Amino acid sequence: MDFEVITSYLPRYEKAFFLTIRIGWLGILLSFAIGILSAFLIHFRVPILSKIMDVYVEVFRNTPLLVQLFFIYFGLPKAGISVSAESCGIVGLGLLGGSYMSEAIRSGLDSIPRMQTESAVALGLTKPQVFFSVIFPQALTLSAPAVIANVIFLLKETSVFSAISLMDLMFTAKDLIGLYYNTTEALFLLVVFYIVMLLPVSVLGSVIEKKARFRMLGD
Amino acid sequence: MGEILNIKGISKRFDDLTVFKNISMKVAAGEVVVIVGPSGCGKSTFLRCLNALEAIDDGEISLDGETIGSDSKNLNKIREKIGMVFQSYDLFPHKTVLQNLTLAPVKVKKADRKEAEKEALALLDRVGLLSKKDNYPRQLSGGQKQRVAIIRALMMHPEILLLDEITAALDPEMVREVLDVVLSLAKEGRTMIIVTHEMQFARAVADRMVFMDGGKIIEEGSPEDFFEKPKTDRLKKFLHSFTYEK
């Protein structure tokens, strides 16, 4: 492995890394927003809207991000809606992620035993008080592991952004391999940067998961 | 002694099944009514109707002269006055014992937090759990959790306390510590309606015994009459199921 090659590639990878992080986390934030909204609508069985959300969740959970991106980036412009590659990445990640987050949060909300609501109601707490003081905090803890898993999943999914010409890490690697044939160095840096992007999240995720388990189950 | 709770001819149905029909009962201040009966005869549902966790299909319930309706402001106020403790000692797992006790008083009665905490600590001390104030429910035994659940209901200063088979899910060694708390509450004049199948406890704590079967009140009376001189065959048979002869 040629270290000079590596240092010469570093700036390009760094730029790509920050692009990926930026679009990735914006997409994740969007997915939280959509996911929480959707989970609430479904959990509280809001008429009509919850059905729409059900459909949304099923459709986006059962199709790959790449296909969604292609449709948004190449297909929609033909119907008059034109998006930049970056927006497409953020929106695509947000829509896909939103469906996963919705499932995670909704399942947390649903798995709180009815007795919790009943005990709170029996004490005289109003419905909003029951939700915000008793149900929601427990739901967050219960859905934490799934939410973390989704964040990691979404960060990994950013690796398809090169398909819509975003100059992310994969794009950089492919480009360099094609141009200079220094495959080993290019791949090495690729792996390193993804480790830097994901390992901290994975470790933090495991810590949060353990804490969440402990809070709810005591083990 | 004034009458607090007036139950007039209430009925409850689940689809086709009639859980209980036309039950009437009056409970006076300071009275302890104990309801016993075979499983599934509607005792728990009856209790749950009293604080509107379940809706009644016929009849009327009034507390202090005020009818318990399905209007929600009315319901919250009612539930402040009617305390209930369940079989499943569901404390809030994400809060400490002290927080469990102060949550409702602070949020519903808008009590001052410091005042509420003082009261909570006094009650904890009374049942011997002061040292557990900062523990989480998962660190407590069943009996300890149930005692906290009772105090939690007391923190709302209810006029009447409903206890729904609160020792049914406990290990035998822990039943005593919980029932001792209930006995002390009875001694200090609390109005309570208790559903239980701990017969000796029932006899000790009740001012009035009620036997319910098949959704109807079969017999009621003072503890002495109830246990020594049961009038109906059904009650005799029921009581017999608790006594063994070699």
Place this chain on the structure above:
Amino acid sequence: MGFEVLLKGSNMIRLLGGLLVALRISLVSVCISIILGTVLGVAMTFKSPVVRGVLRVYLEIVRIMPQMVLLFLVYFGATKAMGINLSAEAASVIVFTFWGTAEMSDLVRGALKGIPKIQYESSVALGLSNVQTYAYVIVPQIIRRMIPLSINLITRMIKTTSLVMMIGIVEVLKVGQQIIEANRKSSPNAAFGVFLTIFGLYFIACWPISRLSKHLEKKWSA
């Protein structure tokens, strides 16, 4: 809007053919993953710290590395590192199996953990050998727990096969692109219809399977 393109000639058939390529890769990978994963899952329960350490690193690699990166590593890297010319399809199967085995082994390990020790002890007390215990007592119990999760893995694999177009395999997205290119003059808006259709095809491929899994989970958890 571009849907008419699909009705031309054998376009639709080619599209479906592309989907079949994806399904084929998934199927082969899943089958191998189930076998290897089960073996590894059982291996995880062994007390040897070395075995467990290695397996944990393996699982962490799969957890962190995007499949896309693994595809690149195997496809471009294998040629460089080992001089073998790996076909894109072979590289895909290797990567998917690598991924699938890790997930299956985690599934199996989790399922085994949920079986109370008393099951092993009662079997031994009845005189069953180790193998018999696993075959007749343990495995039947974990199969029920594992099937919904395995189906979930299969659906995810099918979706992930869309990535293989990036290393040149002609699967459904690539076919779609070819169709769009070929009909650029006659149907300028083909991209909309074609990609929407592909969207729909993936949904039709994955949704029934995930519904089945939910149904089984409900049925067997009660």
